[in-house]
Structure formats: structure tokens, C-alpha cells
Amino acid sequence: MGRSPCCEKAHTNKGAWTKEEDDRLTAYIKAHGEGCWRSLPKAAGLLRCGKSCRLRWINYLRPDLKRGNFSDEEDELIIKLHSLLGNKWSLIAGRLPGRTDNEIKNYWNTHIRRKLTSRGIDPVTHRAINSDHAASNITISFEAAQRDDKGAVFRRDAEPTKAAAAAITHPLKCPDLNLDLCISPPSHEDPMVDTKPVVKREAGVGVGVV
DNA sequence: AAGGGGGGCAACCGCCACTTG
DNA sequence: GCAAGTGGCGGTTGCCCCCCT
Structure with a gap:
């Protein structure tokens, strides 16, 4: 399928963000929340690509950074x-x-x-x-975990239902690492676990920490 | 003091997966 | 089931700053 550009590039700024752009983006997201990055620049009065706004917010402006x-x-x-x-x-x-x-x-x-x-x-x-x-090759047992040790969803952006299970045999040794990472085969139908892939491009490798 | 080189980091690009109609 | 739209991710680039000569 042909891909359309993520935004109209003819009238978008590129390069470093200015203080004013940061302020506009921050103010807009504080008022309206994250979401619909494609339409956000126009709504926020920014001459930026939606992707650029998302990146700027996630990597730089988010208050919890x-x-x-x-x-x-x-x-x-x-x-x-x-x-x-x-x-x-x-x-x-x-x-x-x-x-x-x-x-x-x-x-x-x-x-x-x-x-x-x-x-x-x-x-x-x-x-x-x-x-x-x-x-030597060892197998690390990953459980189809969805949550971390505080019960929070492991992936910051993942829905709990997206947590998945997959199996990998990992050829590495991490003797002092005890994260209780668990995996299970994609075909493994655990009734307690939604087996939808959580990690893209990964043949369904979902990783969580219990 | 000047300039060349390398490191650090913000931002962009392209691809892929997911969602929706 | 298919195509289009959108979000997200990883790789890469390019600029700026600092250090060394």
C-alpha cells in the first residue's frame, strides 16, 4: 500500500523547537490531553508535523521526565x-x-x-x-506478565490487554539479574492472559516484570 | 586565540503494526 | 478481507558545544 505523508510538509517547521512552540504544545496538551497527534499541530496553532509534536512532548516536555x-x-x-x-x-x-x-x-x-x-x-x-x-545457551523463562512489581502496566503506553506472551530462547547469561522476566509461546493459550502481541515487529515477544 | 575533531543530544526519517471503515 | 489512516519504534542524521592541539 502506498503511504501518505504523516503531514503536509510544505508548511511545517523543522529543526529545533522554540520556547514559544514548547509553550504552545505544553499548554494545549495540558488543556486537552494527549491524543490525535495528526490534528494537534493545527489545533494548537503549531506549524509542526504531528509526529514531531509527539516526539517533542514525550522526549522533552512531559512533566514526569x-x-x-x-x-x-x-x-x-x-x-x-x-x-x-x-x-x-x-x-x-x-x-x-x-x-x-x-x-x-x-x-x-x-x-x-x-x-x-x-x-x-x-x-x-x-x-x-x-x-x-x-x-553457553540458556533459556530465560519469561512469563506473559503485564504488570510490574507495583502492579502497574509494564509498558507505559500499553493497554493491559495488549500484554502478550511469546517464547524466546536467549543465548545470554545474566546470572545476577533477577527480574522474573517470563515468556511463553505465542501459541500458548493461557486463559488468564491476553495473548495479543504487545511488541511489534517481534513475533510477539512480550516482556513484563512480575 | 583559533580551529579542528569528537562527543552528546535533539530531532527527523522510514518502516511496521494496529485500528477503522 | 482489504485498503487507508494513524501511532509508535528504532536507526540515523546533523547541529552545537567542549576539549585538545
Whole structure:
């Protein structure tokens, strides 16, 4: 199918956001809430693409954003989650309150990647460099969990009913990571769990923390 | 003091999945 | 079931700032 552009690009601003644009977007969302990003720019009086507005709000303007340096605990958590999930930044962000996927992705690419390399660890495989035999295959048991340890929906943007189950056999070792991550096969019909895929492009890998 | 290079980060792009008619 | 519209995600780009020479 042909794709239509997400917005009319001829009359939209690009590049860095101005204070005035930020104020307009913030004021509009505070008044009307998030939703319908496509029509939001026009309604808010912004010459921006809806996607751009969404990104700006999620990554920069949201009031619950933490911002500032990552703590050592956050560092380690990101590394561990990445070893389990790979580049699923939105999932990783879901376990770090106040952090966005974009922020974590940037942080990974600029800081952690180097940190791991300096430790002699391959940032992609999380294995010691030059020791391919070091890690044996293990299977990590993921449960089709939908909620975190406080009972909140794991994905910040996911409906509970979207939480899904899927099976993966993960070739990595994370001996000190106990997140109780669980998976189950996509075909597994657990009556207690909605098996709709929660993660796109992932053959239904849904990850939650119990 | 100047400028070149690299790092950090905000924003854009393109694709895919979900929803709706 | 299909097509179109929309939202969301991950990869990438480009600008700005800081540091080093």
C-alpha cells in the first residue's frame, strides 16, 4: 500500500523547537490531553508535523521526565535489560521511570557502549570480547506478565490487554539479574492472559516484570 | 586565540503494526 | 478481507558545544 505523508510538509517547521512552540504544545496538551497527534499541530496553532509534536512532548516536555545524569543503578539496569531485550528501547524505558526510549538509546550509544567496550565486553552480544565460547545457551523463562512489581502496566503506553506472551530462547547469561522476566509461546493459550502481541515487529515477544 | 575533531543530544526519517471503515 | 489512516519504534542524521592541539 502506498503511504501518505504523516503531514503536509510544505508548511511545517523543522529543526529545533522554540520556547514559544514548547509553550504552545505544553499548554494545549495540558488543556486537552494527549491524543490525535495528526490534528494537534493545527489545533494548537503549531506549524509542526504531528509526529514531531509527539516526539517533542514525550522526549522533552512531559512533566514526569527525570532528566539529568543516569545513576550507576540505572546504568546497570540498562545494561542488563539490553542483554535480555536487545535494542528494544521502549521496553527498557518502561523499566526506568522518567526516562524516555530516545534518551536511553542516546545514552547507550554514547556512554554505555564505550563503557562495556572498555570492560572488554561486546556491547552487542554482552559477551567477553574474544571469548565466543564463554557463554553457553540458556533459556530465560519469561512469563506473559503485564504488570510490574507495583502492579502497574509494564509498558507505559500499553493497554493491559495488549500484554502478550511469546517464547524466546536467549543465548545470554545474566546470572545476577533477577527480574522474573517470563515468556511463553505465542501459541500458548493461557486463559488468564491476553495473548495479543504487545511488541511489534517481534513475533510477539512480550516482556513484563512480575 | 583559533580551529579542528569528537562527543552528546535533539530531532527527523522510514518502516511496521494496529485500528477503522 | 482489504485498503487507508494513524501511532509508535528504532536507526540515523546533523547541529552545537567542549576539549585538545
